[in-house]
Amino acid sequence: MSSHIFNVLKQAIVTFTSKKAKPETFATNLQNLIALLDKTTAEHVNLPSHFLNPDLWNNPDKAPVSCIGVYEDDQVSMGIFILKPNGKLPLHNHPQMHGLIKVIAGRVKIVSYSIDTEKTKEIDEKSFQGETPPVLLRHKSKYGIVTAELGDITVADTSSPTCTLEPDFKNLHEIQSLDEPAAFLDILAPPYDYPLEECASRHCSYYTRLSQVAPNIFRLQEIRSPSWYWTDSYPYTGPDLFELNVS
Numbered sequence: 001m002s003s004h005i006f007n008v009l010k011q012a013i014v015t016f017t018s019k020k021a022k023p024e025t026f027a028t029n030l031q032n033l034i035a036l037l038d039k040t041t042a043e044h045v046n047l048p049s050h051f052l053n054p055d056l057w058n059n060p061d062k063a064p065v066s067c068i069g070v071y072e073d074d075q076v077s078m079g080i081f082i083l084k085p086n087g088k089l090p091l092h093n094h095p096q097m098h099g100l101i102k103v104i105a106g107r108v109k110i111v112s113y114s115i116d117t118e119k120t121k122e123i124d125e126k127s128f129q130g131e132t133p134p135v136l137l138r139h140k141s142k143y144g145i146v147t148a149e150l151g152d153i154t155v156a157d158t159s160s161p162t163c164t165l166e167p168d169f170k171n172l173h174e175i176q177s178l179d180e181p182a183a184f185l186d187i188l189a190p191p192y193d194y195p196l197e198e199c200a201s202r203h204c205s206y207y208t209r210l211s212q213v214a215p216n217i218f219r220l221q222e223i224r225s226p227s228w229y230w231t232d233s234y235p236y237t238g239p240d241l242f243e244l245n246v247s
């Protein structure tokens with residue numbers, strides 16, 4: 001009998017590899033994936049318990065965030081992020097991606113922004129009076145500025161449903177652990193850095209809030225990865241996934 005995490009990954013691959021060829025099945029496949037993720041726990045991925053011991057994170061040489069790569073191909077990646085108590089993933093983007101986050105330990109606060117919304121387009125049009133915005137105000141530009149609408153501020157724990165983001169909805173976020181170490185399973189599709197026709201550069205970019213230009217509308221400045229943020233990586237030690245053969 002296959003493991004739960006095997007079934008999650010298989011459903012993720014089915015969902016995202018068939019999105020273009022069979023768009024009519026995508027919504028149902030995604031719902032089925034979310035239903036499986038909603039039931040996913042730290043035990044399903046055999047999350048090593050030492051990550052949840054606050055003492056581990058008191059070591060000043062320890063990276064504030066640990067990553068466990070579970071799976072990656074050109075359509076889907078699955079990984080586990082573990083954050084120190086009151087740690088943070090800086091505000092970052094997900095170029096042309098779907099993302100799914102299931103908290104499997106602790107509690108996190110997720111602050112999300114959307115770009116290219118009706119409101120942000122209206123603000124940009126007013127700011128530039130119908131002229132083409134300067135290059136710096138295009139979100140694809142290097143170290144540019146993006147106009148973004150603040151969306152949800154969600155607090156999620158192990159009992160919460162899966163949090164999702166889409167290519168054009170809640171596509172930027174920062175994630176903060178509250179009080180204790182926190183861990184979440186993260187599925188991204190397509191993963192960073194695989195070029196797409198509509199978006200050749202798909203790096204992870206970081207941002208800081210520059211100014212507020214209207215209620216809930218902010219200009220975000222692209223920045224280098226903050227100096228307080230770095231990660232270390234650990235091997236996946238959960239159930240075998242190598243027999244995965246989705247056809």
Ligand SMILES: [Fe+2]
Pocket residue numbers: 092094099173
């Ligand atoms: Fe993210």
